[in-house]
Amino acid sequence: MRPVQKSNKLAEVCYEIRGPVPEKARQMEEEGHKITKxxxxxxxVFGFDPPDEIVHDMMVNLPNAAGYTDSKGMFAPRKAVMHYTQGKKIAGVAIDDIYLGNGASELIVMSMNALLNTGDEVLVPAPDYPLWTAAVSLSGGTPVHYVCDEQQDWYPDIDDMRKxxxxxxxxxxxxxxxxxxxxLYPDEILLQIIELARQHxxxxxxxxxxxxxLYDGNEHTSIASLADDILFVTFNGLSKNYRSCGYRAGWMVVSGEKRHAKDYIEGLNMLASMRLCANAPGQFAIQTALGGYQSIQDLVGPGGRLLKQRDLAYQLLTDIPGVTCVKPKAALYMFPRLDPKIYPIADDQQFAYDLLAETKVLIVQGTGFNWIAPDHFRVVFLPNTDDMTEAFGRIARFMESYRKR
Ligand code: PLP
Structure with a gap:
């Protein structure tokens, strides 16, 4: 029989967060090792439970969730998203501009599939959440990476973007x-990006x-709230803000200059119809979450578990000689830099393998986020403080031995 090969479309597609190094970790687990992921x-999985009211309402609604829904989603959760976008000051969003999906991931791929032809380019940040680069490639487009500047709090380098x-x-x-x-980008940066989008x-x-x-009292501005003469597609969902990634509940909002985008919107509608609908229990969860108690504040505000863990992770990592890091203002990750003079790493995937083999700690190498050099890695600061101290202690000892190689 002829060998069955993967499609050429996948030639440029990669997703290292669940790539070969995690696969190695899985094998090690099968052999009986305990891996800190x-x-x-x-x-x-780190004990951050979803809000009770979401779980309860989903359970109560399960009997009503057995049928297909409208392709874009049920009315009530879309209405909840509409109110949410109003709260974020995104103007002119109607129910029809809102698409619910099986997580934001599905909608990200859909949005690129509906847009791109061979040769079309999309500017994607480096480092990025690699689904974006993968989605552009899978859709037949070419991802072009603009650099985010570590010296400037990792803000996008607008000159690089322009070039x-x-x-x-x-x-x-x-x-x-x-x-x-x-x-977390300030409005000035967002306005500069808007200006580039406007010009081109x-x-x-x-x-x-x-x-x-968001930590330290920071506030977030939706870029779509800052202009109405540009087409925006904004993605969000329950996975992080409501600790519910397993419920696969996300949304996408089309806003701004929609008048010239009728054809594209038709494409989005067609793709939304083809996948029939997002899972209905997740849709119920959206409605409850957005209208309910915003318990994430208890985790990120003063004394909150995530805030404490971010501070501890920052301290433990930057105490390691040759390791520096911009302190995160938001999200769940740190992206530390390894001074190449102290850690001359040629292949950071190998570095991740070695670290896994020796410490049983699984990290993701920086190039997995389309970063330009093998001198960064990403960790989550989700383990409780005892587990984190233990895991980061092992990383510190590994780095010490790495320096002496
Ligand atoms: N976008 C970013 C930046 C993410 O980090 C993630 C997941 O980690 C996603 C999208 C995917 O979200 P979802 O679980 O809604 O598919």
């Missing part, structure tokens, strides 16, 4: 708050899935 922002715009550029992706850096007629895709996971 700092590779995924999966809050529930990378070509006649083929269709859109700019903005991940704010950012995964993996934990950056680009769509802005805004991934705002961490918009409530």
């Amino acid at each position: 700092l590779n995924i922002g999966n809050l529930a 990378k715009i070509t006649p083929n550029t269709k859109a700019i992706v903005v991940i704010n708050p950012n995964n993996p850096t934990g950056a 007629q680009l769509i802005i895709y805004a991934d705002e899935i961490y918009d409530k996971v």
Whole structure:
């Protein structure tokens, strides 16, 4: 029989967060090793429970959730999203502009599939949440990475963004708050991105899935609230703000200059219809979550568990010689830099393998986020303080031995 090969469409697609190093970790677990998984922002497995009211309402609604829904989603949760976008000051959003999905992930891929032809370029941040790069490639487009500047709190380098715009550029992706850096962009930066989009007629895709996971009293601005003469597509969901990633509940909002986007919107509607609908229990959860008690505040505010863990992770990591890090203002991750003079790493995937083999701690190498050099990695700060002290202690001892190699 002929070998069965994967599609050529996948040639440029990669997703290292669940790639070969995690696969190695899985094998080690099968062999009986206990692995500390700092590779995924999966809050529930670290004891961050979803709000009770979401679980309760989903259970109560299960008997009503057995049928297909409207392709874009049920009316009530979409209405809840509409109110949410009003709260974020995104103007002119109607129910029809809102799509519910099986997590934001499904909608991200859908939004790119509906847009791109071969040769179309999309500006994606480096480092990025790698689904974006993968979704652009899978959709036949070309991801072009603009650099975020570590020296400037990981804000997008607007000059680099400008330089990378070509006649083929269709859109700019903005991940704010950012995964993996934990950056939170000020309005001035967002306005500069808008100005570029305005000059070059680009769509802005805004991934705002961490918009409530904010530390130190910071506030988040939806980029779509800052202009109405540009087409925006904004993504959000329950996975992080409501610790419910297993419920696969997300949404996408089309706003701004929609008049010239009728054809694109038709494409989105067609793709939404083809997948029939998002899972109905997740849709019920959206309605409850957005209208309910915003308990994330208890975790990120003064004395909150996530805040404490962020501070501890920052301290433990930056205490390691040659390791520096911009302190995250938001989200669940740290993206520390390893001084190349002290840690001359040629292949950071190998570094991640070695660290896993020696410490049983699973991290993700920086190049897995399309970062430009093998000198960063990403960890989540989700384990409780005892587990984190233990895991980061092992990382520190590994780094010490690495320096002496
Ligand atoms: N966008 C970003 C920036 C993320 O970090 C993640 C998940 O980690 C997602 C989207 C995917 O979210 P969902 O669980 O809603 O598919």
